[in-house]
Amino acid sequence: MSNSIDKKKHTVLIDANKFGLTGPIDGSARYVNSLLKAMHKEHSNKFEIFLLFNRKIILIENAIKDIQMFKESPPSALSWIRMKVNRYFEQFNIIRKTVFSIKSYLFLKKINSYRFDIIHILLPHRYYFIKGSLPNTILVMSIHDLTCKIVPQFHLYANTQSTWSGIVYSSLSCEGIICVSENTKRDFLNYFPSYNGILAVTHLGFDDKLFYKEYNHNRIEEVKRKYAITSRHYILSLFTLEPRKNLINLILAFESLRQNSNCSHIELIIAGKLGWKMDEDFKFIKDAAGVKLIGYVEEQDLAPLYNGAVAFCYPSFYEGFGLPLLEAMACGTPVVFGNNSSMPEVVGDTGLSCNPNSPKDIMIQLHKICTNDDLRSKLSQESIKRSQQFGWSKCAKETFKLYDKLLD
Numbered sequence: 001m002s003n004s005i006d007k008k009k010h011t012v013l014i015d016a017n018k019f020g021l022t023g024p025i026d027g028s029a030r031y032v033n034s035l036l037k038a039m040h041k042e043h044s045n046k047f048e049i050f051l052l053f054n055r056k057i058i059l060i061e062n063a064i065k066d067i068q069m070f071k072e073s074p075p076s077a078l079s080w081i082r083m084k085v086n087r088y089f090e091q092f093n094i095i096r097k098t099v100f101s102i103k104s105y106l107f108l109k110k111i112n113s114y115r116f117d118i119i120h121i122l123l124p125h126r127y128y129f130i131k132g133s134l135p136n137t138i139l140v141m142s143i144h145d146l147t148c149k150i151v152p153q154f155h156l157y158a159n160t161q162s163t164w165s166g167i168v169y170s171s172l173s174c175e176g177i178i179c180v181s182e183n184t185k186r187d188f189l190n191y192f193p194s195y196n197g198i199l200a201v202t203h204l205g206f207d208d209k210l211f212y213k214e215y216n217h218n219r220i221e222e223v224k225r226k227y228a229i230t231s232r233h234y235i236l237s238l239f240t241l242e243p244r245k246n247l248i249n250l251i252l253a254f255e256s257l258r259q260n261s262n263c264s265h266i267e268l269i270i271a272g273k274l275g276w277k278m279d280e281d282f283k284f285i286k287d288a289a290g291v292k293l294i295g296y297v298e299e300q301d302l303a304p305l306y307n308g309a310v311a312f313c314y315p316s317f318y319e320g321f322g323l324p325l326l327e328a329m330a331c332g333t334p335v336v337f338g339n340n341s342s343m344p345e346v347v348g349d350t351g352l353s354c355n356p357n358s359p360k361d362i363m364i365q366l367h368k369i370c371t372n373d374d375l376r377s378k379l380s381q382e383s384i385k386r387s388q389q390f391g392w393s394k395c396a397k398e399t400f401k402l403y404d405k406l407l408d
Contacts, residue, residue, distance in 0.1 A: 038396035124166030145320025205392035242275030253362035306331035329383035
């Protein structure tokens with residue numbers, strides 16, 4: 001490690017996997033990038049923060065200053081083959097555990113001599129970096145959701161296994177655990193009621209430079225043209241395309257909505273990168289009238305796209321937080337959301353909740369927003385106001401508070 005450690009301060013090592021990624025990123029990547037940047041701004045002289053990335057240990061200020069060093073180069077044919085082979089063998093427990101053990105040994109051998117006060121893993125499946133003997137080091141894990149256990153049918157088997165293994169490990173070995181919502185905390189305690197460490201809740205935030213009320217109508221129209229959105233009125237849904245997001249019921253609800261004469265002109269715009277287990281869904285989408293898939297949306301286009309929408313619909317079956325809901329609210333876009341898990345905690349009474357298992361109920365809530373200008377205006381104003389309760393700066397400060405408690 002080229003950076004010397006100042007032991008006058010408490011030293012923290014944070015696993016920075018997904019930091020600096022560009023292009024299509026998911027909610028976990030948004031969390032890693034936004035939290036680390038906020039922690040760099042908010043931390044006092046009390047802490048010296050280092051980031052672990054691809055087995056390099058780098059001071060956070062150097063990483064922020066030269067984020068290019070974190071960006072991954074385009075994958076070679078060999079790395080693609082290696083990834084495919086790894087994915088295949090990960091389904092076999094004995095092989096996966098052997099690989100984790102090797103990675104853990106190599107990591108611990110490298111870092112034990114540096115004696116960090118705290119090691120914080122931001123994504124549970126990365127737990128193998130701290131699995132083993134780290135004397136006099138406080139271990140912290142961030143847990144985003146327990147969907148790998150609650151709704152495993154929506155995930156790939158290898159992902160559920162590695163994530164759940166990380167969560168179980170945290171319940172046994174981590175002195176501190178961060179949950180991104182009160183609902184995630186309740187879920188964790190439901191499975192691990194005897195956990196005796198410190199359990200903290202740090203809500204996620206939004207970047208007000210990316211998500212804001214856009215008053216420039218020309219900018220909205222420019223973004224609509226960029227993504228070939230021709231309708232004056234559209235409902236937006238944005239997420240990684242995977243079964244948990246409930247795309248089939250959303251489209252069934254939309255088709256029913258369009259049968260109303262006063263909503264027949266509305267389109268449904270679905271944005272986001274392709275995830276997994278979507279083959280059957282795409283066969284269904286192909287025949288749906290008024291539905292348009294626009295793929296990944298660049299960050300600078302998100303606010304105009306949200307602002308141009310009549311409503312934002314997110315009828316997910318289960319969420320750890322529901323970051324797109326908060327981002328839509330920050331733009332003043334009225335939201336329809338699933339009445340489960342953490343989503344009511346995020347939205348409160350500033351949106352309309354629906355039963356995600358009922359296309360009819362989803363349609364009813366969308367119809368209320370699409371046909372009532374006063375309601376839409378009221379929800380828009382209230383959504384912006386509520387979104388101000390969340391922020392990455394607040395998330396970073398709450399993370400440091402947990403560190404302080406653990407050091408005490």
